[in-house]
Amino acid sequence: MGTDLQSVLITKEEIDTKLAELAAEIDAEYAGRDLLIVGVLKGAVMVMADLARALSTPVTMDWMAVSSYGAGTKSSGVVRILKDLDTDIGGRDVLIVEDIIDSGLTLSWLLSNLSSRGPASLNVCTLLRKPEAAKVDIDVKYVGFDIPNEFVVGYGLDYAEKYRNLPFVGTLAPHVYGG
Numbered sequence: 001m002g003t004d005l006q007s008v009l010i011t012k013e014e015i016d017t018k019l020a021e022l023a024a025e026i027d028a029e030y031a032g033r034d035l036l037i038v039g040v041l042k043g044a045v046m047v048m049a050d051l052a053r054a055l056s057t058p059v060t061m062d063w064m065a066v067s068s069y070g071a072g073t074k075s076s077g078v079v080r081i082l083k084d085l086d087t088d089i090g091g092r093d094v095l096i097v098e099d100i101i102d103s104g105l106t107l108s109w110l111l112s113n114l115s116s117r118g119p120a121s122l123n124v125c126t127l128l129r130k131p132e133a134a135k136v137d138i139d140v141k142y143v144g145f146d147i148p149n150e151f152v153v154g155y156g157l158d159y160a161e162k163y164r165n166l167p168f169v170g171t172l173a174p175h176v177y178g179g
């Protein structure tokens, strides 16, 4: 596992099983429709890649990169677009794919931004969700795992841009934070 990691929270097998379940639900919901899945860079790269391959429904894929900024806090809710969609989503069925909803502020901003472009439908799929997200009024249709309020890495999620390539979701040892 490596000494930087404290524990494995969700194994690769658990992720694979969950993504297969979510893919079956998404297949059922979007059967016969023309679905566009939108990944939020960079965290959602792994979920997008594996979820897309678990789907039977043909989809098109697009990406957005956003950055939240503010005085030191991770997510201020003030978001800047670093890379916009290549696709015009007017009249399209759109599913946003995220790795994690933590404060919910990134997603809340994304939902209002994308809904103003007039999609036929707009839903959200996230692998992970933390309890804080309940404080924000967002409707998340597909949730993989509700997890405790701990900092997690792996499977796309980073700490200072590291650990994204771990095949599982884990928690960090205190010394990594300087503890």
Ligand SMILES: O=P(O)(O)OC[C@H]1O[C@H](OP(=O)(O)OP(=O)(O)O)[C@H](O)[C@@H]1O
Pocket (backbone or CB within 6 Å): 040, 041, 042, 043, 044, 066, 067, 068, 074, 075, 098, 099, 100, 101, 102, 103, 104, 105, 106, 107, 157, 158
């Ligand atoms: O619910 P929130 O508190 O807003 O946090 C969740 C967002 O934060 C992370 O992305 P980040 O902005 O760190 O960029 P990254 O995806 O490139 O790691 C994560 O991938 C989500 O997009």
Ligand code: HPA
Pocket (backbone or CB within 6 Å): 100, 102, 150, 151, 152, 153, 157, 158, 159
């Ligand atoms: O727990 C987390 N880990 C990594 N990135 C994150 N972005 C929001 N919450 C997290």
Ligand SMILES: [Mg+2]
Pocket (backbone or CB within 6 Å): 040, 041, 042, 043, 044, 099
């Ligand atoms: Mg992200």
